[in-house]
Amino acid sequence: MSLTDQSHSTDQTAVNGDRVVLVAEKITKRYPGTVALDQVDFTVYAGSVNVLIGENGAGKSTLMKILAGVERATSGRLLLDGTPVEFRSTREAAQAGIGIIFQELNLYPNLSISENIFVARELTRGGVVQHRAQEHVTSELLNRLEQPLNPATLVRELRMGQQQIVEIAKALSQNVRILIMDEPTSALTAAETEALFRIIADLRAHGVAIIYISHKLEELLTIGDYVTVLRDGKLAAASLAQAINIAWIIEKMVGRNVNAPRHRTQPKATTADRPVLEVRNLSLPRAGGGFTLENVSLTLRRGEILAIFGLMGAGRTELFECLMGQHPEASGEIRLDDRKLRNETIRGRIDLGMMLVPEDRQRLGLIQKLSVAQNITLASLRRFVTSFWLSERLELREINAMIRNLSIKTQNPQQPITSLSGGNQQKVVIAKSLLTEPQVLMLDEPTRGIDVGAKAEIFEIMNQLAEKGFAILFVSSELPEMFTIPDRVIVLSKGRVTGEFLHDQLSEEALVRAAGARPQTEDPVPTQPST
Amino acid sequence: MPTTLTSPAGSALRKPSGLSLGVLLFRLRALIALFVLLGIFSVLSPAFFTQQNLIILVGQTAINAIMAVGMTFVILTGGIDLSVGSTVGLAAMISGLLIDRGLPIPPLGVAIYFNIPMIIVLCLCLGLLVGAVNGLLITRFNVAPFIATLGTLYIARGTAQLSNNGATFPNLVGKPDLGNTGFPILGSGNILGIPIVIWIMFVFAAVAAFVAGKTPFGRQVYAVGGNERAAELSGIYVNRIKMSVYMICGLCASMTGLITASQLVAAHPAVGESYELNAIAAVVLGGTSLSGGRGAMWGTIVGALVIGVLTNGLVLLGVQEFWKKVITGLVIILAVVLDQLQERLQQRLALNRS
Numbered sequence: 079m080s081l082t083d084q085s086h087s088t089d090q091t092a093v094n095g096d097r098v099v100l101v102a103e104k105i106t107k108r109y110p111g112t113v114a115l116d117q118v119d120f121t122v123y124a125g126s127v128n129v130l131i132g133e134n135g136a137g138k139s140t141l142m143k144i145l146a147g148v149e150r151a152t153s154g155r156l157l158l159d160g161t162p163v164e165f166r167s168t169r170e171a172a173q174a175g176i177g178i179i180f181q182e183l184n185l186y187p188n189l190s191i192s193e194n195i196f197v198a199r200e201l202t203r204g205g206v207v208q209h210r211a212q213e214h215v216t217s218e219l220l221n222r223l224e225q226p227l228n229p230a231t232l233v234r235e236l237r238m239g240q241q242q243i244v245e246i247a248k249a250l251s252q253n254v255r256i257l258i259m260d261e262p263t264s265a266l267t268a269a270e271t272e273a274l275f276r277i278i279a280d281l282r283a284h285g286v287a288i289i290y291i292s293h294k295l296e297e298l299l300t301i302g303d304y305v306t307v308l309r310d311g312k313l314a315a316a317s318l319a320q321a322i323n324i325a326w327i328i329e330k331m332v333g334r335n336v337n338a339p340r341h342r343t344q345p346k347a348t349t350a351d352r353p354v355l356e357v358r359n360l361s362l363p364r365a366g367g368g369f370t371l372e373n374v375s376l377t378l379r380r381g382e383i384l385a386i387f388g389l390m391g392a393g394r395t396e397l398f399e400c401l402m403g404q405h406p407e408a409s410g411e412i413r414l415d416d417r418k419l420r421n422e423t424i425r426g427r428i429d430l431g432m433m434l435v436p437e438d439r440q441r442l443g444l445i446q447k448l449s450v451a452q453n454i455t456l457a458s459l460r461r462f463v464t465s466f467w468l469s470e471r472l473e474l475r476e477i478n479a480m481i482r483n484l485s486i487k488t489q490n491p492q493q494p495i496t497s498l499s500g501g502n503q504q505k506v507v508i509a510k511s512l513l514t515e516p517q518v519l520m521l522d523e524p525t526r527g528i529d530v531g532a533k534a535e536i537f538e539i540m541n542q543l544a545e546k547g548f549a550i551l552f553v554s555s556e557l558p559e560m561f562t563i564p565d566r567v568i569v570l571s572k573g574r575v576t577g578e579f580l581h582d583q584l585s586e587e588a589l590v591r592a593a594g595a596r597p598q599t600e601d602p603v604p605t606q607p608s609t
Numbered sequence: 610m611p612t613t614l615t616s617p618a619g620s621a622l623r624k625p626s627g628l629s630l631g632v633l634l635f636r637l638r639a640l641i642a643l644f645v646l647l648g649i650f651s652v653l654s655p656a657f658f659t660q661q662n663l664i665i666l667v668g669q670t671a672i673n674a675i676m677a678v679g680m681t682f683v684i685l686t687g688g689i690d691l692s693v694g695s696t697v698g699l700a701a702m703i704s705g706l707l708i709d710r711g712l713p714i715p716p717l718g719v720a721i722y723f724n725i726p727m728i729i730v731l732c733l734c735l736g737l738l739v740g741a742v743n744g745l746l747i748t749r750f751n752v753a754p755f756i757a758t759l760g761t762l763y764i765a766r767g768t769a770q771l772s773n774n775g776a777t778f779p780n781l782v783g784k785p786d787l788g789n790t791g792f793p794i795l796g797s798g799n800i801l802g803i804p805i806v807i808w809i810m811f812v813f814a815a816v817a818a819f820v821a822g823k824t825p826f827g828r829q830v831y832a833v834g835g836n837e838r839a840a841e842l843s844g845i846y847v848n849r850i851k852m853s854v855y856m857i858c859g860l861c862a863s864m865t866g867l868i869t870a871s872q873l874v875a876a877h878p879a880v881g882e883s884y885e886l887n888a889i890a891a892v893v894l895g896g897t898s899l900s901g902g903r904g905a906m907w908g909t910i911v912g913a914l915v916i917g918v919l920t921n922g923l924v925l926l927g928v929q930e931f932w933k934k935v936i937t938g939l940v941i942i943l944a945v946v947l948d949q950l951q952e953r954l955q956q957r958l959a960l961n962r963s
Contacts, residue, residue, distance in 0.1 A: 402842070425844035434842060442842050445835035447902035456832055457843035459825035467823040494955075510843065 096123035096303070099287050100145070100176075100256055105154035107140050114140040116311045117154070121304075122256060127278060127288045129298045129319065132308035133331055133556075138291050139181075141308070142258050145289070146178035147171030169198075177249030178258040183241050187234035192216035194233055195248045219247040223277055239270030246277060257281065258289040263297065275301055293555075295324045307331055332558070341563055341581065342383075342541055352416065353377035354549045355401075355432075355518045360410035362396055362573070370396045371408070371573045378518065383540060383550045385564035387557070389593055393573040394553040395437055398520050402434050403427050415517065428457060431517035435507050435524055437553075443507040444495050451477045451491035453506050458513040480509035484539055501532025508539065519543065521552040525559065537563050560589055569593050635951050639895055639911045639944070646915065650922035657925050664804065670917030671810035672865050674910055676884060677891035678817045679861025681909045682854040684892050685821070687834040687901025688747065688754035690855060693862035693888055695765035696739045697881025700732045700866025702769040705778030705876030707731065708789055722787045729795070729867055736863025737856045739765055744852035758855075762885070770878040778876040796871030806868055810910075813861065818906035830854060834901025890937070891916055894944045915940070 100122040107115040115137045122128050132138050143149040145156070147165030155162050158174055165171040168178070185194050192212040201208045201215075216229035225243045233241060242262060249257050263271045278288055278301060292298055298305065302319040307330040315330040355378040362371040371393045378384050388394045400408045403422055412419045414430055422430065436442035445453055454477050455462060462472045477491045484505045488498055495506060504524065511519060521540070525533040541563055544550050554560070560567050561584060569577035569592035577592030634641065651658040676693050683690045707728045711720030723731065739761060746757035783790035798805045821827035832840040833850045841847050865884070870876040894912030897904025919940065923933045 423844075423846070424841060425846060428844040436839075436842055441836075442839050445832045445839055445902065447835035447898075448831060452828065452831075456828070456840070456845075459828055463825060467819070468825060468828065514844070 096126050098122070099124045099159060101157040102141065102145065103155050103157065105141065105144060105151045105156075107137075107144060107149065108152045114311055115144075115151070118308065118311070118313045120306055120313070121316070122287050122289060123304055124255070124287045125282055125285045126303035127282060127290050127301050129302035129305045130289060130291045130308065131293075131295075131298060131305065131327060131331065132314070136308040136331075137311040138308055139260060140311075142178060142260055142289065142291065145171070145256075146176055146258055148178075172252050172254075175253060175255035176258070177252055177254035177256070179242070179245045179249060179260065179262060181260040183245055185233045185241055185244060188232065190230045190232055191220070191227060191236075191244050191247075192229040194244055195219070195251050199252075215251065216247065219250055222250075222280075223247055224273060237270075239266045239273070242266065242270075242274065243277075250281075254286060256287045256289065258291075260291045261293065262290075263292060263294065271297075295327055298327070299324065340538075340541065342544065342565075353379050354415055355551070356411075356413040356416075357401070358411040358413075360397070360400055360408060360412065362393070362400055362405055362408045369573050371400065374410070374570070374573070374575055376568055376575070378549045378551055380517075380547050380549050381544050382566065383544045383552070383564045385560055385567045386551065386553045386570055387555070387560050387567055387589055387593060388553075388570035389555060391572070392570040392593070394555070394570055395522055396573075397570070398434055398436075398522050398551075398553065401427075401432060401520060428514050428516070431515070433457070433511040433514050433516035433519055435504075435511050435519070435521040437522035437526060439500070439503055439507060439526075444503060446494075446496050448495060449492045450481075450486070450488050450495050450498065450506055453495050454480055454491070454509045455513060457510050458515075461513070476513060480513065484509055485535065499528075499532070501528035501535070504528055504532070504536060505539070508536070512543075516548065518549045518551060521550070523554055524552055525554070525556070557586060557589060560584060561586075632951075632954065635947070635954065636896070638947055639908055639915060642940075643911055643915050643918065646918045646922065650918065650925065654922065654925040657922055662921070662925070664807075666917050666921045667810075667914075668804050668806050669921065670913050671804075671806045672868060673884070673887045673891055673916065674810050674913035675813050675861050675868070676865045676888040677895075677909045677913050678813050678906060679858035680885075680888040680892050681817070681895075681897055681904060681906055682821070682830060683754075683858045684889075684897050684899060685830050685834045685901055685904055686851055686854050687837070688851065688854065689758065689889070689899075690740075690743060690858045691755065691758040691885050692739060692743060692761040692765055693858060693865075694881040694884035694886075695762045695769065696736055696859055696862035697866040697869060697884050698769040698878060699739070699765045699772075700736055700863035701870035701876040701880050702772045702778070702878055703735055704728055704732045704792070704867055704870050705781055706772050708781050708783050708792060709778045711787075722789055724788050725783070725791045725795075728789070728792070732867050733860055733863050736859040736861070736866070738859070739862070740856035740859025741852065743859070744855035747855065748848040748851050766878075766882075773876075773878065775878055777878070781870060781874050781876065792871050793874050794871070796868050796873075806872075809864065809868065813864070814906060814910050817857075821906050826850070826853070831902055834903075836902070887916065890941050893941060893948075896944075896948060898948070912944075 098121055102118065102120040104117045104119060105115050106113070106117055118137065118141060120130070120141060130138050130141070140149065144151050147168045147170050150164075150166070156164065163174060165174065165176075171178075186197065189197065192209070192215075195216050196212045201211045213229040217226075220227050220229065220243070223243050223246060225240060227236070227240065227243075233244060236244065246257075262274060266274060278290075282288060290298070290302065299319055299322075304316070305319050305322060305327065306316045307314040307327060309331060317326075357374060357376045360371055360374040361369055364370045374393075374397060376384070386394050386397065396405070399405055401412060402424055403419070403426070404424070406421065414432060417430070419427065419430070440446070445456065448456070451473065455473050459468065462468050462476070464472070474491065480486070481488065481491060486498075486505045486509065487502050495503060498506065508521075508524070524536050524540070528536070540550055540552065552564070565581055567577075567579045567581075567584060567589065568575055569579075569589060571592065571594040576594065577588065579588065647658070656662055676697070680690060680693065707723055711722035713720040743754075743758050743761055746752045746760070747754050752760075781792050783792055795805060800808055821830065829840065829845045829850050832843070832845055833847050837847055866881060869880050873880075891913035892904070892909050893899065894915050895904065895908030895910070896912075897908060916937065919937060920933065923936065928936075
């Protein structure tokens, strides 16, 4: 059964007898270059877990930011208990009883638990903070959450899961009626996740409406009551959790199979070729003991696409960072074209033929203040020097060729890079990397935050590059991507290689098992160094 | 060069498309302000728009403009250099010392006297050295630019005072038998009827504009200021770039010090005090963003001219010194407010286009 029809109504009661507390009506949010949300309806029921799901870039986080007063909708309205409301800040949303726990926690590590909970609304008497009273309230909250921590403990001393509990306590202390949780379990251990679920059940019993965002599908069906699926900024479907299954969710999330990327049938690379990249026993020690990467070995041949699959914290990004020479403390051997890499700088490695397309486009990939053109040539400026200045003619020739070859949609190369959509920005970063003429191109989550169409295009670009003889290494946490273009998949889990599969040996089950999606072992390695 | 005022380097790579006239005028505001001021003062004071006064005006501006050129590089990377005023004083005092006393070698009880070109080169190297110290503190020791250069502000000023126990070198004419005459020419000489100072400003500005706009180094300066981590991952040696901009800034400041000492034919240890603020003001007025990554050299020259015209014109009008300061302050604030407005305006345009 579908609730899509009812979600427009402002009825105070709905299916299952749950009361509607919050309705988002026809919410649209536009950013320069993209429409993040397009006329999305979303209904939140009291005393329920309202699951919101969708691919990266589907608009989940944007919608939550609007509900929590972080961002304001371009159009559309919010109805709280049937009355239209508008939040200009998180403070206003909090006063209305809406709390949010961001994926990246917003705590002050240098302050104590109780100070964090009461930050900006300290209990005071005559202008003096009443630490004792704050700590008392904090203690009660923590006990209720089954985490009897000392309220005076500094947050930096807490494990990730405990920090999450502090965030929840903070929300509870503000008498939330609606609590938004954005991927709360992504950094938690199995035990911590179970504890969190108990807390959620308790909150639900007390009538709190939970909005729960996650990528872990099984988890959603375990704890969800209502499921809303977003796709490409639009409402794809809404339903009772009981009425659906994982297949349904995936179908709604992905939609009709849009131009499934082709798999190159006959990869030219054979085992006889000498590998262009060889990594042997790469280890990266972690501050506070243990390893972020432990004895990782892999080889990569020309014309091959090798995917690295793993969950958050598996060490995927760190592997790339090591390959680019950003971790001098790493041990092991990296050979490029049979030449052992030593302490080459990033520039040195780029010159040798390695290039990284980083995961975080905004922070690591782009110079926002420069134009599309200037971003494209940034890593290969030396190519365009005649005498000792930059030749505009040479630059423009290469830039235009890149824009054509990668079909980057821009009015002209002089546009500010920020005016492009996420997918086109990503293509600009890839163009920048290609101009360095790499032998090994590393892409970290290349399809993150871009729409389905652009995803297919990026995959096709990778296919073509491989056919031209580039060696391609790409990292992804999205299971379906493993079945698309890679010739081979290596699975990382907690810094170790736990599986390697050729394309025709791939099975979803094997990948998930190797990735240790839910580590059942009594593995004591914490997800964060406990200092 | 209309669009150079606020947008980054490279002329054909720079022209934004589909800009309305309003935005264009907005971008040219420093230049427009300059012409408006020129108009106002010409009308109000008959002595203003005369060849003689304009040469004085540009000469006065040149001192600030040369410093501001160096400062622009630093600010483009997102840094700041507070030590330039002190470097001006230090370079002036050391030039005085070298002319008056030579380079004393205590164990031998003798002093080496250099000729003027040599002295100029030595003082410029001193400026590079101060810049290198700043750069080293900022890159190797991770000191915030504000603090690092605040420290060198005091150190350089103190060293300038120590060089002659706080006293002035009163006469820098030099002695023919030592072969070090001719220093005053730098500050008061003319070539083709135009003061050498103005020529120096032109050369510095032109070279700087070329370097910022046309060379890989310039592009990398913008990139570092725009997003340091992304620049690093693109293979840019961020620390080298930062080191270089502080050295350029020190070089420009020491040039200013030499000019000032030469104009006065004397070196006073307090010369150049608070000059750093004038230089920063010129850069900001010229549309360079204090957060880095956006701005241009020509803007800085226009900014320095605006300050110069304002100062000169208000003096001619007999406006009290104190009011002059108030007005200058207001103009600087107005410039930054307009800058913020432009940013918001462009964002809105970008949004509407999508």
